[in-house]
Amino acid sequence: MIPRFEYIRVFSLPEAVDVLSRREDAAPLAGGQSLIPMLKLRVASYGVLVDIGRVRELRYLRYGDVVEVGALVRHYELEESPCGFLRGVAVRIGDPQVRSLGTVGGSLAHADPFGDWPAAMLALGAVVKTAGPDGAREVAIDDFVKGPYQTALERGELVAGLEFRCPPRGAYVKFARRHNDFALTAVAVAAEVKEGHVSWARVAALGAADRPVRLRKVEALLSGVPLTADVIASAAEAAAKEAQPPADFRASAEYRRALLSVAVKRALGRL
Amino acid sequence: MKIALRVNGVLHEVDVEPRKLLVHVLRELGYKSVRVGCDTATCGACTVLMDGRPVKSCNVLAVQADGAEIYTADYSDEVMEKLRDAFKRHHAAQCGFCTSGMLTTAYYLVRRGVKSEEEVVEGLSGVLCRCTGYQNIVNAVKEVAGL
Amino acid sequence: MKYVGRPIPRVEDELILRGKATYVDDVEIPGMLYAGFVRSPYAHARVLKVDFSDVLKTPGVVAAFGPGDGEPFSFAPGGKVRYQGEAVAMVVARDRYVLYDALEKVAVDYEPLPAVLDINDALRPDAPLVDESLGNNVVHDKVYEGGDPDRALKEADVVVEGRFVIQRIIPSAMEPRGVVAAYDGDVLTIWSSTQVPFDVRKEVARALGLPLSRVRAIQPFVGGAFGSKLLVYPEEVWVATAAYRLKAPVKWVATRSEDFKATTHGRALTLEYKVGASRDGRILAVTGTVYADAGAYYWGEGLADTAAQMLPGPYDIRHGRVRAVAVLTNKTPLSAYRGAGRPEATLFIERIMDHVADVLGMDRVEIRRRNLIRQLPYRNVFGITYDTGDYPTAFERGLERLGYRDLKRWADEEAKRGRIIGVGFSVYVEITTFGYETAVLRAERDGSFTLYTALTPHGQGLATALAQVVADELEIPMESIKVYWGDTAYVGDGIGTMGSRSITAGGSAAVLAARRLKQELAKAAEALLGCRPEYREGVFQCGGRSVSIAEMVKAVYRGKAEAQLTVEAIYHAEPTFPFGVHLAVVELDPETGFVKPLLYESYDDVGVVVNPLLAAGQVMGGALQGIAQALYEEAIYDETGNLVTSNLAFYYVPTAAEAPRYEVYFAEEPHPSKHPTGTKGVGEAATIASTPAVIMAVEDAMRRVKPGVRIDKTPITPEDVWRLLR
Structure with a gap:
C-alpha cells in the first residue's frame, strides 16, 4: 500500500510548475504507470504528488x-x-x-x-x-x-x-523474455534512403549501456552508402563493439551484446 | 478528497484518501469482481474499463479517476452476456480469479471490433491466467467477436 | 451412463462469470481488523530485538505480536530467521493502508549471518548451518534399491553418466494467500485460501486448545493453488489466534511480493545419474542421487523420494538404486507444486532415455519402444505397483494420433526454407490418488439431493464432475444435485484436492454415498410398498405401485417409513497410474536463442474421463505450466539470498502471447482404475509430461543448427540456447 502523500491536482502548466518548484519533495503524476508501482512497493515516496493529468x-x-x-x-x-x-x-x-x-x-x-x-x-x-x-x-x-x-x-x-520529424524510414526491434516485459535490448532506427543510398541514419539502442544511447559508429558506417547485406553485417558488428551492455538477472552483458547486433541487423533489414 | 465515479452506470460520490487505489475504492463500493493479484500492474485481474479503455485499477489512484466512467465485470449488457455464455461453453474459466480481468478486457476488444486472433491474443496479454493455458479464453473471445 | 463422459459446462461458472464468487479477500465482517507481517530482509540472521514501542503509539494500530509472545506465535524460532521473507512480527490495525505504514515502524535488530543458497555449498563440511540442531544441512537421506544395480552396471555394454538440474519454481496462483478469522465468543471461524481446511481446523484447534467442534474452517473460492496451499501455514494459525485473543475479525491477504517469499516454492531437484544399458538399447540399471534444495524448513517431505521411486517411469528397468537427499538452504521452504516429484522423475528419466539413445546412436522412439513395460500390473524396481494399462499400444497409437512422424517430416521441409522447427515428445506414467475422502449425501423433501464433499476444488470444476457421477448413480438429472464444498461444518474430516486424486477418491466416496442412500431409501420403500422394489430414475416400484424419492423422504419425515436420509461415505483410495504420450513443437530463432512454442498435443489414458471439457482444461493449463518450467520461469536469488524475481514483473508466468495451440486427445479404449469411478486423475498429467516434451523439442531444433548439443537443465532460456549454439 502506498505511503501517505499530499495530493495537488493542477489544471494548468504554470500551476504545475509553481507547485513543483516550491515543494522539494514533489513529483509530477501523469499516467502513473511507472510511479504507482514504485509507490506501492515502497521503493519510492514523495511528500507531494502533483497530478498533471488534467492539464x-x-x-x-x-x-x-x-x-x-x-x-x-x-x-x-x-x-x-x-x-x-x-x-x-x-x-x-x-x-x-x-x-x-x-x-x-x-x-x-x-x-x-x-x-x-x-x-x-x-x-x-x-x-x-x-x-x-x-x-x-x-x-x-x-x-x-x-x-x-x-x-x-x-x-x-x-x-x-x-x-x-517522422522519419521517411524507421524500424523498432525489441527483444523481451515475455511479451509485455521490459526489453533485454532494443534498437530504434530512423533513416532516409535516397536512390539506394542512406542519406542519413540515426540509430539508438537500449540495453546497450546504462542508459539509452546512440550507436554513432553504426550511424557513421551507414552514412552515404547503399544498404547492402555487407553494410548491414558490418553495422551489426560495429554495434556489438560499440556497446557496453549492462548485466542483470534477465541477461548477461555478453548476450545483450549479441542480441544488440541481431537487433541492428533486423532493424536495418526492415528499412 | 471527494470524488465521483460512475460505475456500471451508477453514480457514486465518495470521500477518499488521495493514496487510495481505484481498485480498493471499487471493492469497498461492493464491486468485488475487481480483484488484486499483484503489486506491479502485471497480472491484470483488476482490469476495468475507464472512459472506454482497459486499465489496471490497481495502478490508478482513485483521485485520478475522479469523474470517470467505469465498467467492471459485474456489468451486464448484450455483449457481456454473450461473453459469459461463450466463456462457459468454452470452459474459459477455472479458478476464476483472473476471469473478471479477462471479461472486461474481452469486452473492450469485442466492442472495439477486434479483427484477428493475433489481436485477441495481444489484447489479452495484459491479463495473466495460471489455470487455462489461454486457448479456451481466446476461442471464447474470438467467437463473440465473430472471428 | 447419462452424464459421465459428456463435455458438460461447469455449474460453478454462474458465480464466477458474474463476479460473484467469494474469495477470501471478499469476506467482509463488520469491525474487520487487518493483519500484516514484518518480514526479514535477510536470508539468514539472528533477531536480536523486536521493538514495538513506536508502532503501538500509531493511531489505528490495535495490537502487535512478536517473538516474545509465546506459542503459537513462533516467530524467528531459535532466535533467528532462515530465509528472506520469514515473518518476524505481526501487526494488527484498523485499516489496510494504516497497517502498511505501521509495519515500517516496527524496529527489528538483525545480526546478519552467512547464508547458504546452493545445495553444493550447503553440503560442504564448513557450510553455515541453516538448522544448528542437525549438525549439517542434510535433513533427509534415504536410499531406494531393488535388484542388483552394481552387477547390472558391471555387465552393461554402456554406462552413461550425467546430471540434470531443475530450477526452483514459484507456483504463482493468481490469488495470493490470505486468511480471515473471526471469534464470536462461541465458535472460531477461519476462512482461508487453502487446499486443506480440515488440516487448518485441526492445527488451529490444537494451537489454541479448543475442541474441534468449536473451530470451523471454510475454504471460500480459491484462486488457484497448484500444491502451494496444501500445508497449514503459520499465518493461518497466527491470524486465527489474533482473532481469538482480540475477539474481533482479522484479515490478512498477502501482497504478491510477500506471497512470492511466504508461500512455498516447488521443483528444485537435481539428479546425478549413472545408468547401464545393453547395446540393443535395453536399460539395465538406473542409479543416482536426487537432491532437493529444500529451503529453510523441511516442509516438502517426500518430494525427492517420489522422484526417486518414480524414476524408472514407464520403463521396465530391473535394477536400481536411487538416493533421495534433502538439503536445507536459506531460501523459501520447498513444497508441492503441481505434480510434486513426478514431473521431476519424468523429466529425469526422459532425459536419461535420450542420453542413452544418443550414446547408442539409437532413435528416440525406438529406445522407448524397447524399454516400455509390456504387462500390467507391474511392480517397479522400487516396489511401486502400476495398476492398469497397455503402454506399448498406447505409445504407438499416441504417436500416430499426435502425428509425430508427419510433424518431423514437416520440420525437415521447413528447415529447407530456413525455418528451424523442433519436435519433441515424452512418455510418462504417474502415480495419483492416496488416502481417504469423505462425502455426505442428503435426500431432500422435494427429491433433490445435497452433496457435501471434503474435496477442496479451486478451479477444477469438481462441483460439476461430482454432480455428474452422482446423477448417473442415482439416475436423476444433474440439476437435482447441489454440491457444497470447503466447510468443516459440512463434513467432519477429509484431505482435499491435490495429487490428481479428487475425482477418484472424492468422486468414489460420492458414488458410495449415493449407493448407500439408495439402499436406505429402498428399505423404506419396501416397507411402504409391501414388496421389494426396483429403483429406476428416481422412482421405486414393485407390484404395480411406485413411490418417488420426494414421496419417500416425506414419508420418512412423517414417520411412515424409516431410513437414513443423510449418509456418509468415507472412501480409502489406493494409488492409480495414468499413462500418456505428449508432443511439443517449437520454433527456434538461432540468432537470438528465442524459442516459441507452436503446438502442444497430448494423448492420455487416464481411465474414465468424467467430463472431457474439464479434463482438457486441466491438460492445457497443466501443459502451459510445464512449458513455462521448460522455457520461462525460475526463482532467482542473488548471492546474499535476496529473491531477485520478487514479483510478477520479474518472474515470467507466460501470457497469452507465449501460449501454443493445443490439441488434447484421450485414449479411445482407456484402462479404468479399480475405483468406483474408474478414473485415474488428470490434474497433473500435462504438467508432468510437458516439460520433457518441450525440452526434447528445443534440443531437436538446436541440433539442426549444432548437432549433438544436449540440454541438462531447466529452464532453457534464450541465453542458454544462444550459449549452447555458439
Whole structure:
C-alpha cells in the first residue's frame, strides 16, 4: 500500500510548475504507470504528488512537417499513428492496459534505462520541450537523458512535449523474455534512403549501456552508402563493439551484446 | 478528497484518501469482481474499463479517476452476456480469479471490433491466467467477436 | 451412463462469470481488523530485538505480536530467521493502508549471518548451518534399491553418466494467500485460501486448545493453488489466534511480493545419474542421487523420494538404486507444486532415455519402444505397483494420433526454407490418488439431493464432475444435485484436492454415498410398498405401485417409513497410474536463442474421463505450466539470498502471447482404475509430461543448427540456447 502523500491536482502548466518548484519533495503524476508501482512497493515516496493529468496544454498531438506530441499523449494514441515508426514503438510498450494510461512525457521524464520512448526519441532526434520556473526550454534529446532515471530536467521543470520529424524510414526491434516485459535490448532506427543510398541514419539502442544511447559508429558506417547485406553485417558488428551492455538477472552483458547486433541487423533489414 | 465515479452506470460520490487505489475504492463500493493479484500492474485481474479503455485499477489512484466512467465485470449488457455464455461453453474459466480481468478486457476488444486472433491474443496479454493455458479464453473471445 | 463422459459446462461458472464468487479477500465482517507481517530482509540472521514501542503509539494500530509472545506465535524460532521473507512480527490495525505504514515502524535488530543458497555449498563440511540442531544441512537421506544395480552396471555394454538440474519454481496462483478469522465468543471461524481446511481446523484447534467442534474452517473460492496451499501455514494459525485473543475479525491477504517469499516454492531437484544399458538399447540399471534444495524448513517431505521411486517411469528397468537427499538452504521452504516429484522423475528419466539413445546412436522412439513395460500390473524396481494399462499400444497409437512422424517430416521441409522447427515428445506414467475422502449425501423433501464433499476444488470444476457421477448413480438429472464444498461444518474430516486424486477418491466416496442412500431409501420403500422394489430414475416400484424419492423422504419425515436420509461415505483410495504420450513443437530463432512454442498435443489414458471439457482444461493449463518450467520461469536469488524475481514483473508466468495451440486427445479404449469411478486423475498429467516434451523439442531444433548439443537443465532460456549454439 502506498505511503501517505499530499495530493495537488493542477489544471494548468504554470500551476504545475509553481507547485513543483516550491515543494522539494514533489513529483509530477501523469499516467502513473511507472510511479504507482514504485509507490506501492515502497521503493519510492514523495511528500507531494502533483497530478498533471488534467492539464490541457499538455494534451496535444499534431502531425505536420513536424510531429508535435504533448507530454500527456498516451502510448495507445500512437498505436494507430500516421507515422509508422511511432506505431512500431507504441505497440511494443507494456500491455494494452498500461498503454491506456502511460504517457510519452512520463516515459521520457522517468528515463528508465529500459523504457522504450527515450531510445525511440533518440533515434528521432527529438527536441524535448520543457516548462519550468525559468520559462520554457528546448533540449535536444541527446542532451536530455543523463543516466539511468536521470534527465536534464531541473527542479520544478517538467516535460511539456516533444517535436520531431517522422522519419521517411524507421524500424523498432525489441527483444523481451515475455511479451509485455521490459526489453533485454532494443534498437530504434530512423533513416532516409535516397536512390539506394542512406542519406542519413540515426540509430539508438537500449540495453546497450546504462542508459539509452546512440550507436554513432553504426550511424557513421551507414552514412552515404547503399544498404547492402555487407553494410548491414558490418553495422551489426560495429554495434556489438560499440556497446557496453549492462548485466542483470534477465541477461548477461555478453548476450545483450549479441542480441544488440541481431537487433541492428533486423532493424536495418526492415528499412 | 471527494470524488465521483460512475460505475456500471451508477453514480457514486465518495470521500477518499488521495493514496487510495481505484481498485480498493471499487471493492469497498461492493464491486468485488475487481480483484488484486499483484503489486506491479502485471497480472491484470483488476482490469476495468475507464472512459472506454482497459486499465489496471490497481495502478490508478482513485483521485485520478475522479469523474470517470467505469465498467467492471459485474456489468451486464448484450455483449457481456454473450461473453459469459461463450466463456462457459468454452470452459474459459477455472479458478476464476483472473476471469473478471479477462471479461472486461474481452469486452473492450469485442466492442472495439477486434479483427484477428493475433489481436485477441495481444489484447489479452495484459491479463495473466495460471489455470487455462489461454486457448479456451481466446476461442471464447474470438467467437463473440465473430472471428 | 447419462452424464459421465459428456463435455458438460461447469455449474460453478454462474458465480464466477458474474463476479460473484467469494474469495477470501471478499469476506467482509463488520469491525474487520487487518493483519500484516514484518518480514526479514535477510536470508539468514539472528533477531536480536523486536521493538514495538513506536508502532503501538500509531493511531489505528490495535495490537502487535512478536517473538516474545509465546506459542503459537513462533516467530524467528531459535532466535533467528532462515530465509528472506520469514515473518518476524505481526501487526494488527484498523485499516489496510494504516497497517502498511505501521509495519515500517516496527524496529527489528538483525545480526546478519552467512547464508547458504546452493545445495553444493550447503553440503560442504564448513557450510553455515541453516538448522544448528542437525549438525549439517542434510535433513533427509534415504536410499531406494531393488535388484542388483552394481552387477547390472558391471555387465552393461554402456554406462552413461550425467546430471540434470531443475530450477526452483514459484507456483504463482493468481490469488495470493490470505486468511480471515473471526471469534464470536462461541465458535472460531477461519476462512482461508487453502487446499486443506480440515488440516487448518485441526492445527488451529490444537494451537489454541479448543475442541474441534468449536473451530470451523471454510475454504471460500480459491484462486488457484497448484500444491502451494496444501500445508497449514503459520499465518493461518497466527491470524486465527489474533482473532481469538482480540475477539474481533482479522484479515490478512498477502501482497504478491510477500506471497512470492511466504508461500512455498516447488521443483528444485537435481539428479546425478549413472545408468547401464545393453547395446540393443535395453536399460539395465538406473542409479543416482536426487537432491532437493529444500529451503529453510523441511516442509516438502517426500518430494525427492517420489522422484526417486518414480524414476524408472514407464520403463521396465530391473535394477536400481536411487538416493533421495534433502538439503536445507536459506531460501523459501520447498513444497508441492503441481505434480510434486513426478514431473521431476519424468523429466529425469526422459532425459536419461535420450542420453542413452544418443550414446547408442539409437532413435528416440525406438529406445522407448524397447524399454516400455509390456504387462500390467507391474511392480517397479522400487516396489511401486502400476495398476492398469497397455503402454506399448498406447505409445504407438499416441504417436500416430499426435502425428509425430508427419510433424518431423514437416520440420525437415521447413528447415529447407530456413525455418528451424523442433519436435519433441515424452512418455510418462504417474502415480495419483492416496488416502481417504469423505462425502455426505442428503435426500431432500422435494427429491433433490445435497452433496457435501471434503474435496477442496479451486478451479477444477469438481462441483460439476461430482454432480455428474452422482446423477448417473442415482439416475436423476444433474440439476437435482447441489454440491457444497470447503466447510468443516459440512463434513467432519477429509484431505482435499491435490495429487490428481479428487475425482477418484472424492468422486468414489460420492458414488458410495449415493449407493448407500439408495439402499436406505429402498428399505423404506419396501416397507411402504409391501414388496421389494426396483429403483429406476428416481422412482421405486414393485407390484404395480411406485413411490418417488420426494414421496419417500416425506414419508420418512412423517414417520411412515424409516431410513437414513443423510449418509456418509468415507472412501480409502489406493494409488492409480495414468499413462500418456505428449508432443511439443517449437520454433527456434538461432540468432537470438528465442524459442516459441507452436503446438502442444497430448494423448492420455487416464481411465474414465468424467467430463472431457474439464479434463482438457486441466491438460492445457497443466501443459502451459510445464512449458513455462521448460522455457520461462525460475526463482532467482542473488548471492546474499535476496529473491531477485520478487514479483510478477520479474518472474515470467507466460501470457497469452507465449501460449501454443493445443490439441488434447484421450485414449479411445482407456484402462479404468479399480475405483468406483474408474478414473485415474488428470490434474497433473500435462504438467508432468510437458516439460520433457518441450525440452526434447528445443534440443531437436538446436541440433539442426549444432548437432549433438544436449540440454541438462531447466529452464532453457534464450541465453542458454544462444550459449549452447555458439
